[in-house]
């Protein structure tokens with residue numbers, strides 16, 4: 001459609017893009033979102049990492065290096081962004097537990113503890129230390145979850161195997177939405193006479209209504225039940241994406257799927273439109289402002305070549321600390337790979353620094369100096385910077401009128 | 402299409418409606434990029450299960466890396482189809498156009514046949530599923546309908562597609578009136594099946610045969626200053642995506658450039674100031690099922706945009722659910738279970754809304770969803786017509 005006019009076009013359907021979109025739509029702006037595909041949220045555990053460097057995420061953030069983009073967002077906005085997220089998820093039937101002042105643990109598929117801040121209510125009952133005994137219920141033939149890893153790491157842990165008749169995470173999760181399946185599962189589980197303190201399931205307990213399903217199992221079994229996030233495909237990550245997407249839509253946002261932005265139309269200091277390929281005519285969407293939430297390398301916002309790193313939509317200058325030799329550490333599992341600092345530097349209004357554009361605002365994984373892996377700050381940073389970007393963008397749009 | 406760009410993230414698998422319900426199908430990642438590494442043009446095509454893919458294209462819409470698993474699978478379906486003898490069902494559905502043409506000439510008889518027990522048994526014998534009523538053939542098809550309804554400067558050649566032509570020409574006539582109400586000159590160009598059913602059954606040669614006939618006809622109209630407008634989203638996708646793509650039709654690109662979805666076209670007319678429809682009240686709650694192929698067209702959801710301007714209309718969008726039928730796919734007996742399972746999920750989500758009608762741009766989606774839910778399914782054009790007070794009576 002050649003002559004479509006919006007107030008704002010969001011590029012990228014990640015936690016950052018969808019949140020900014022919802023915030024701007026709530027303020028009455030006409031918002032569209034274009035995206036190549038689904039975001040990294042679908043690969044994630046669904047847990048909101050804010051900053052895992054300290055027991056208290058807020059203290060952790062204070063101690064981050066001065067160039068970290070978290071410092072562009074004040075504490076009030078950070079608190080607000082997590083409260084907002086919890087309200088949204090409650091509204092979408094997928095409540096999150098946790099507090100901004102204290103990190104908590106979830107049990108990983110390897111039996112280790114993962115530190116996070118807000119966790120889906122289905123993981124709320126996860127043990128915070130090694131004392132609780134656990135009975136894991138897993139599923140026959142499932143390829144992405146091996147209870148053996150956990151049993152080998154934890155004392156007082158046993159497991160049983162249920163035959164769901166299907167063997168992929170997605171198929172089992174959709175079975176859980178079916179009442180008859182659920183009854184069969186409960187009857188089987190009842191016969192196990194589990195006497196451990198807690199019951200664990202790989203995260204396959206449903207798609208739309210996971211939190212109700214886990215609750216019902218806990219009530220029926222009379223014990224705390226929690227999900228263990230699996231390696232991708234990750235249901236909790238998908239639930240998070242689906243809920244944010246649904247909320248954005250509910251607020252009136254429009255989504256254009258499979259629209260990788262490949263070009264832009266500009267005049268002076270303004271981007272006028274973004275364009276994408278389609279089979280017939282090229283599509284172009286006009287807007288007064290643009291939000292860039294295309295993520296880092298996995299999300300598709302950045303591409304690395306032998307020589308350099310490029311930003312794929314507006315060709316913004318990419319900040320890389322040093323030459324290629326410094327991108328990588330010798331140790332593969334190191335958390336200090338220099339490439340984790342690649343991204344776009346922004347000013348306090350979330351506009352790209354060192355570039356002429358007045359009406360682009362950035363948020364999420366595309367930002368420079370995040371070191372998401374090292375600092376454990378993925379979705380949390382995306383949510384906080386989404387609020388900052390939405391705020392600046394809204395001010396710009398109101399002045400511009 | 403480049404399978405080497407796959408990062409094995411499994412996002413496509415999570416989006417595949419068939420994989421979710423049918424354990425025999427390995428899913429888009431394995432059937433597409435993974436298996437492609439082991440396929441060689443020098444070896445005979447082995448994987449008969451590629452036909453379990455319904456070509457809904459959801460995997461492609463979700464992939465963050467631009468890999469096109471459905472396209473890889475589609476090519477393998479063609480290769481397999483070419484190297485192996487075609488089964489009766491495949492041939493029958495590939496030739497759906499002739500089947501339908503015959504059916505509509507003898508409509509009352511054919512309908513009776515499809516609804517009797519003996520008829521159903523015969524259909525089942527040749528591998529056609531009978532869980533939802535086989536679509537009723539209609540006596541008076543579009544092609545016998547009238548031409549030029551209105552004189553105006555914009556000229557449209559309407560590609561109505563098989564479904565409207567053989568089963569619901571009344572909707573086709575409404576669409577013609579709708580366009581005429583926008584002051585557009587509408588003609589019905591000579592046309593054949595778009596070729597999609599043949600493609601879905603691995604019969605590239607037959608698909609090309611149909612496509613080339615259409616392309617020659619449509620191309621003449623474009624040269625004479627016509628825009629092409631299609632209503633069925635699957636015909637549209639086939640013309641825009643497969644004519645210039647896998648079918649390598651010489652006029653494909655030119656046709657793709659001048660072809661519009663009906664509602665996309667109406668929005669274009671409104672934006673250009675050419676038409677100023679005044680939408681009247683429609684007091685109704687609808688569930689708008691987005692056909693997978695509308696999503697795959699990458700034009701957004703134009704009908705929803707128009708419907709959003711209709712006062713009184715409450716519309717909830719469903720674009721995460723496939724109806725499961727996928728044209729002839731679900732009518733094949735060995736896909737019946739898959740199709741019903743997929744469809745039931747869509748229906749249960751729709752029923753939760755308490756919507757009075759289901760709306761969908763694709764005839765087969767409507768047939769499936771109405772059949773499984775008992776809720777009347779409408780074309781978005783019917784809602785627009787109601788809002789503009791356009792009826793089929795003069």
Ligand SMILES: Cc1cc2nc3c(=O)[nH]c(=O)nc-3n(C[C@H](O)[C@H](O)[C@H](O)COP(=O)(O)OP(=O)(O)OC[C@H]3O[C@@H](n4cnc5c(N)ncnc54)[C@H](O)[C@@H]3O)c2cc1C
Nearest residue numbers: 012013014016036037040049261295299300364365378379
């Ligand atoms: C495997 C993995 C696991 C993770 N697990 C966790 C976790 O458990 N907890 C946590 O807090 N964080 C986790 N993270 C980090 C977290 O996912 C990200 O830091 C954060 O969500 C970034 O979100 P985003 O919205 O900025 O971008 P992304 O989620 O990267 O999304 C980018 C979006 O932009 C789109 N896009 C890209 N290029 C274009 C273009 N040219 N045109 C249009 N659209 C485009 C993409 O299709 C995608 O929709 C994980 C990351 C990965 C890779």
Ligand code: SF4
Nearest residue numbers: 407408410411413464
């Ligand atoms: S095809 Fe795309 S979505 Fe599927 S696994 Fe590969 S990269 Fe992921």
Ligand code: SF4
Nearest residue numbers: 417454455457458460
């Ligand atoms: S086209 Fe549809 S059915 Fe086929 S692999 Fe992709 S998602 Fe699955």
Ligand code: SF4
Nearest residue numbers: 692693694724727766
């Ligand atoms: S029939 Fe409709 S919903 Fe089903 S696969 Fe085709 S386009 Fe999608």
